Amino acid sequence: MEILIYLTQQFINGIQLGAVYALIALGYTMVYGVLRMINFAHGDIFMLGAFISYYGITKFNLPFPILILSTSLLTAVIAILIEKIAYKPLRNAPKISLLITAVGVSLFLEYTLSLNAFFTPNYIGFPRPFEIRSYDIGMFSINNIHLIIFSVTIISLALLYLLIYKSKYGIAMRAASHDLEITRLMGIRTDNIISFTFGIGGALAGIGGLLYSMAYPQINVFMGIMPGIKSFIAAVLGGIGIIHGAVLGGFIIGISEVFVSAFLSSTYRDGVIFIILFIFLLFRPNGIFGKNIEKV
Amino acid sequence: MSEKFFEVRNLYVNYGAIKALEDISLSATEGEIISLIGANGAGKSTLLKTICGFIKPLKGKINFKGINLLRLSTDLIVKHGITMVPEGRRIFPNLTVKENLDIGGYSLKNKKIFSELYDFVLKLFPRLKERIKQFAGTLSGGEQQMLAIGRALMSNPKLLLLDEPSMGLSPKITNEIFELIKNINNDKKITIILVEQNAKLALKYSNKAFVMETGKIVLSGESEQIENDPQIIKAYLGG
Numbered sequence: 120m121e122i123l124i125y126l127t128q129q130f131i132n133g134i135q136l137g138a139v140y141a142l143i144a145l146g147y148t149m150v151y152g153v154l155r156m157i158n159f160a161h162g163d164i165f166m167l168g169a170f171i172s173y174y175g176i177t178k179f180n181l182p183f184p185i186l187i188l189s190t191s192l193l194t195a196v197i198a199i200l201i202e203k204i205a206y207k208p209l210r211n212a213p214k215i216s217l218l219i220t221a222v223g224v225s226l227f228l229e230y231t232l233s234l235n236a237f238f239t240p241n242y243i244g245f246p247r248p249f250e251i252r253s254y255d256i257g258m259f260s261i262n263n264i265h266l267i268i269f270s271v272t273i274i275s276l277a278l279l280y281l282l283i284y285k286s287k288y289g290i291a292m293r294a295a296s297h298d299l300e301i302t303r304l305m306g307i308r309t310d311n312i313i314s315f316t317f318g319i320g321g322a323l324a325g326i327g328g329l330l331y332s333m334a335y336p337q338i339n340v341f342m343g344i345m346p347g348i349k350s351f352i353a354a355v356l357g358g359i360g361i362i363h364g365a366v367l368g369g370f371i372i373g374i375s376e377v378f379v380s381a382f383l384s385s386t387y388r389d390g391v392i393f394i395i396l397f398i399f400l401l402f403r404p405n406g407i408f409g410k411n412i413e414k415v
Numbered sequence: 416m417s418e419k420f421f422e423v424r425n426l427y428v429n430y431g432a433i434k435a436l437e438d439i440s441l442s443a444t445e446g447e448i449i450s451l452i453g454a455n456g457a458g459k460s461t462l463l464k465t466i467c468g469f470i471k472p473l474k475g476k477i478n479f480k481g482i483n484l485l486r487l488s489t490d491l492i493v494k495h496g497i498t499m500v501p502e503g504r505r506i507f508p509n510l511t512v513k514e515n516l517d518i519g520g521y522s523l524k525n526k527k528i529f530s531e532l533y534d535f536v537l538k539l540f541p542r543l544k545e546r547i548k549q550f551a552g553t554l555s556g557g558e559q560q561m562l563a564i565g566r567a568l569m570s571n572p573k574l575l576l577l578d579e580p581s582m583g584l585s586p587k588i589t590n591e592i593f594e595l596i597k598n599i600n601n602d603k604k605i606t607i608i609l610v611e612q613n614a615k616l617a618l619k620y621s622n623k624a625f626v627m628e629t630g631k632i633v634l635s636g637e638s639e640q641i642e643n644d645p646q647i648i649k650a651y652l653g654g
Contacts, residue, residue, distance in 0.1 A: 290514050290518050294510060296509075297510075303469075303489040303493075304489055305493065306498075306522030
């Protein structure tokens, strides 16, 4: 019986972490959809989300809904700017140039912000906007941070769904992810659709940064690296370019990570994620929902 | 005479070092159907892609109702009233039939024109109406071609470029599609430039024809005249 309670408890923690990975993975997968590129600077947008929230709380004392909105708005704008400045000039360049540029953007953001004039390379404690309150439900407990992370994630995913499947921009985005050239032939400025995609991905990663920092309240300019890589793995697991695949992949990675930490050792948690990736690449390289792989 | 409705003048296009189009000139008056015929690799599709801005030419001019198209990007060319039904249809299989039509009319600001066109397309292709909620990828080849044409019509074009509408279709469906193309031309007074491998069919349905060989126009004239040209009969019509 006790093991069952422990399992459920860990499962809740896993879903919490998975929700954050899902939010980040969506950005990878959507950008891959329209540009066929892996935006390696995406993890740093997540980090910026955490830092923007940090200032939103410490300097401006923003109420939580405003904090989420302003963080996601700013990270959206930053993601769009990165695309305009660094990636757009390479639209007709080989894909490998884009990939290298993305790595460059990532390093630029991390190391510039680690300067003492900015955020410094040190860990900073993240002040939670709420006091933790635990609720006992039957034999296990859940706290308000869990509940906030779940509800913010569900609301974000619902809004994303409406945007992608019900709005004019969403239709254009799905069209662009299938055929960019023909999308232009529909009278659509595809540059706007690409900006829109980066903006949505940036907003979701920013929200992810805020939620993650509430659960693990220590922030640092390099904090985006591992969650970034793991969310990328989540996107690959679900089938890169496939939106619901990224969400499922995020939860699989989050839950696996928490279970490995709980039942094996937290030393192995990153390694196991890579082993999962390795197994998938061997036996199902297109991911869970992927059909035919496209060679880049 | 005032300005020509549509005109290509002395157009040169290169793919790297390969000359794809050389000194192409042609023109169309409003309401005509023009066909481009010739073997594979003659440059017919390249010409259409250049007109709608996918390929930038080396030199030459393309004018549409007095507007220089070479300055414009594809999305603006479409807004000026030119669109293409691409080779291989290239509908969006991950979108429903309705969404494919919606996105075809994406740039239309006027809701009334949009719904008129929508009704027109569904009347023209009743089979699309039956499948309106289906994903376009589940349609048959002929239905996909209808959708590709319908999607193009949704942008309210004045000039429609059709690239190999018969590709991969049975003769019966092909005839059906060509009759519909004729109707579109009649009802909406849309000028059509048609690229077609099946020269016989293309000549039957067009007013004027241009015969292309290795990037050049080697013969042009009234379609009837070309249909009876002994050389053309020998080369393209299997006489």
